[in-house]
Amino acid sequence: MDLMKQCEIWNEKEEYRAIIDAIEALPEAEKTPALVSELARAYNNRAQVGDRVQFERAVELLKSVEEHFQDEHNWNYRIAYAYYYLDEEGPALRHFEKALEARPGDADTQEFIDDCRRRLAAPRFEKTFRQRTEESWTAFLQGEEELRKLLDQKKQAAVGEELIAKCEKLLAPAFHDIAFELGFNGEKYELILTPEGNRAKLFELVYFQRRAPQSLLERWNVLVGRQPSQGFGLRAFGQEIAGKDVQVWAKTTENGQVSLALFCEKLLPMLKEDEGKAWWMLSILLDQVLGEIQAMALVENFDVLDAPRDEPGISMDCLPQTLEAMGLDLAGNPEQFLENGYIAYEMEPQQDPDADWRLDVYAGVTRCPVLINEYLRGDSETMDAFHLDGAVPGFFLYPLDCFEKEEERGKAVLDFRDALEAAVRKAAGEDAITFLGGATGIFCGYLDFIAWDLPRVLSAAADFLKDSPVPWASFHTFRRNVGGVLLKKEEAQTE
Structure with missing residues (x-):
């Protein structure tokens, strides 16, 4: 009997161990993509809640055949199912949504989608x-x-x-x-x-x-952050380079940082065969010569050249002194880098009051622009990474029409945001939250943060908001495709 047909019989009898033993025993050459997907299904079905090993094995198997099935319902449903029980609701939701696209109206898939969205709107962790x-x-x-x-x-x-x-x-x-x-x-x-x-x-x-x-x-x-190291040499992929092997051309940018062009003759063969490896080696070497935090703070971008420029460059070993001579600070304190790293931004606000939150923003500041950018694009890669560690980036939002009668409306709006921040910081504790900035929209105000202990943060905010002038307020993660958590809502007044 064909093994796929036999697997269907075993599935009907819930004999998942038999499926696993039969397919795992096959030589690698005989494990077709369909059999690998069936094997992952068996691991999913055999696993109990909390059995990370088998669910992780299912994800590993399904990723190995992604190119064959990435648009199909079964493959997306199976990998989403494994992610769901690994408490990785972000990637689970994305794959359940793709599974639903492939099989519109599927009730089981829709039920998982709804549950993922509920979980992601107010994440709960075994440990924050x-x-x-x-x-x-x-x-x-x-x-x-x-x-x-x-x-x-x-x-x-x-x-x-x-x-x-x-x-x-x-x-x-x-x-x-x-x-x-x-x-x-x-x-x-x-x-x-x-x-x-x-x-x-x-x-x-x-x-x-x-x-x-x-x-x-x-x-x-x-x-x-990797610390600056004089005379550092890097050996990887059968090649060894040091700062003296790399020529550098540096110029300042409009943002007060530098743009670098790098040339390394030793890496030319690698640059042709596997460009990614050459870029990786030069990136690591740059971190070691400058220090990783210094490189993040000062280097806006760098390019890798396949031939040296006509004008003379400098050795990468001399780059720290060159940047100091250009007036740049190489202190490299990570806390100061983040604390002083506010970036102002402007947007064209949408006039539709029913548009997604934050689309009404016309001005804001942030210390973590990737969260803003991914939210606006509808991506959640950074959110998923924080989620895995029990941390939750998000924002408070509240209407601004209650400040319309204030003589200095702009000042009143900012004062309220500052008061909310101070109250939450005090009540939740410094170890529960890190504030990132905020934004002002035509309808709402926003206060952005990373919650290291979300229950504490939401409780502190709700206590402050009870006696505040805003009629309602919510918490929302930096995910476009989920709902929020209502923290306050006043009952409508009737005559």
């Missing part, structure tokens, strides 16, 4: 990022002695994988995905948390760093 941070630092304190012993080994290559695995385990309570480096500077051990150029991730890392236990800091430096 605030709690996860506390748990992770407790674990690190208990396990750091073992890390120090491994770092003291003379032959680091022999213990490198064990060292990384143990540190990943200690950081795992806080982070679903984390990049880091470990070392010893001659006086203290060092844990370096790297955002890999991701400004949104930097908010998480700074929050986590600030809460390192004082007793740990007697033996460890906890740093954010």
